[in-house]
Structures are given as C-alpha cells and as structure tokens.
Amino acid sequence: MKINTDRAPTYGPAIADLKKEGKLPEETLHRQVKYLDNVVEADHGKLKQLIKPVRGFKTLTTAYATIKGFEVMHALRKGQAAIFQYGGGIMGEVRLIERQFNVYTT
Known part of the structure; x- marks a missing residue:
C-alpha cells in the first residue's frame, strides 16, 4: 500500500503513529511528492x-x-x-x- 502526500512535515509522524497503533499495515510506503498540490x-x-x-x-x-x-x-x-x-x-x-x-x- 502506498500513501502519497505533499511535503508537509506533519504527515511522517502521523503515519508512523498509525503504523504503531496497528491502523496502517507496517509495509505501507509513504511517498512525499513535492508537486502534489x-x-x-x-x-x-x-x-x-x-x-x-x-x-x-x-x-x-x-x-x-x-x-x-x-x-x-x-x-x-x-x-x-x-x-x-x-x-x-x-x-x-x-x-x-x-x-x-x-x-x-x-
């Protein structure tokens, strides 16, 4: 599973917390795309x-x-x-x- 976000610094820690809580699979890949917006x-x-x-x-x-x-x-x-x-x-x-x-x- 992939999650694409812009480069806002809050996404990384939020996704890490979701993985720790078991709400996201550990193999979820977080991709920061500079021009997503x-x-x-x-x-x-x-x-x-x-x-x-x-x-x-x-x-x-x-x-x-x-x-x-x-x-x-x-x-x-x-x-x-x-x-x-x-x-x-x-x-x-x-x-x-x-x-x-x-x-x-x-």
Whole structure:
C-alpha cells in the first residue's frame, strides 16, 4: 500500500503513529511528492482569472456567493455534477441550475 502526500512535515509522524497503533499495515510506503498540490493550485489560477475583472468584492457575502458560483460552474464543466443532472448535455446543466437556485428561463 502506498500513501502519497505533499511535503508537509506533519504527515511522517502521523503515519508512523498509525503504523504503531496497528491502523496502517507496517509495509505501507509513504511517498512525499513535492508537486502534489499543483492540481489544486491550477484551479486557483483559473479562479483568479475570473475574479480579476470583477475588481474585488465590497462584502464577504458577495465574495462568497460569486466564488461559489464560479466553483459550481467549474465543477459542471469538469463533469463532476453529472450524476445530479436532469438529462444530458447543456440542457441537463441548465435544469440542474434552475432547480438548485430557483432561477428559471422562459
């Protein structure tokens, strides 16, 4: 069994403790991968590109709502919400958004 983590110093001792307690097999291999968080950082880059034209936010509430909307649309594009869609293709995404946010098109 292999466990891949980034280079945070807390993972090593935590995994060693789990092995001592018998919650992880002794043969478990801990691999520290320097660039493991690049996938997360790549998503942040896209988010920054979307936020820049907005020129900041006046309140925390509007910031939260706007960023949440960006994240939802990004998840839809990546296909992460496919099981929640009401039909296939773009119309399935439209119906999902309509029902979740009570916004209906005419």
